[in-house]
Amino acid sequence: MDTITVPQGRFALARYPVRKAETLRAWDAADEYLLAHLATEEVLEPDRVVLVVNDDSGVLGVALAGSRPTSFGDSYLSRRATEENLLRNGLEADAVSWLSPLQALPERIDVVLMKVPKSLSLLEDQLHRIAPRLGADSTVVAAAMSKHIHTSTLELFERLVGPTRTSLAVKKARLILVEPDPTLDPGPTPWPTTYSLPDGQVITSHAGVFSPERLDIGTRFLLDHLPGSDEPMRVVDLGCGNGVVGTVVALRNPNADLTFVDDSYLAVASAEATYRANLGAARAAEFIVGNGLLDLSGGAAIEPGTVDLVLNNPPFHVNHAIGDQVAWQMFSDARVALCPGGELWVVGNRHLAYHAKLKRLFGNCDVVASNSKFVLLRSVQA
16 A cells, blocks of 8 residues: 555555555556646536546545546446545545446536546547537546557547647656537447457457457467367356357357456446347346456355356456456466366466466466467366
8 A cells, every 4th residue: 555645635545456565556647647737727616527537546536535526437446446545545435436337427527537548449438428428618637648648549539529738748647638629529439349250159349348359369269279068067257358258158068157257347248248149138147347256246256166167368467567466366266266176277378477377376287279379278176
């Protein structure tokens, strides 16, 4: 846990989940720049509707809790971080309300404070949803580290919201200052999109979901080796993305019960749409937003020792940072969830050396298949 001092006060903040030897802070210089800018502008008057977008660990929501903002984002981890950081600083739990990406925004938005997301498609989708709620006197300020602001980023703000300019850089961060133009018609969001696999399965991807326009080569490699059986089994597609892996498993294993889990609300919505398009409404499955397998939303639970097969293509980025924390947690959670003899299948780039982690956790790791770029690994629960 670290402490940030900004014009709005001094706050203790931590990422979620709290990990030993955490190397990433709960904020960056772009958060500090945005909060410093707000201290010089009179935009947070009472009764103004404030929307905070992509607040990674809740620093903006916590610092501006007195304005009772609404936080709009796609990450379960960000939601939990905001909740925990409000509590950590003695603030009311409902000081920041939360909206997931597919929930309706307030009819009128007076102030938008955005951290620019890594995904350009997610930014596009968010601006399509936000722009119709703005008035000519609304304030729109976005922030990011300078190296993550591109011409395409600014073009989206300009095309969908209004005239756009950037600030000077401070600590390698910049602000994007936008004047909403109510005469612009952004039209409906182009997301979600769909594409078809060679075997005819239809895949749906919402904005920001990995590989939204075609099957990525790592997933294709995994699909080429997925097992098929008539035996009953419980299968979890962990980090499900658009759900293509779990859907293909369901088609090849007619008696399997499928559960799809991801930190992203839009990923889980994509997985459900993909599954329903290919298996209809009659065959049940679970679709859960959560942090791994042991920290799930909505009171959902996966009991230890109840899963036969976990399929996983773990991410090795946390926003813009590279790290293996997420993969470690996914592997550890799978070990708890698997029944004796249950299997974890992991696909990844060869250079990530997941086999060493899996041997350390499970005591075993076999290579199912490999090529020059990817390796498919299997560990069995004792």
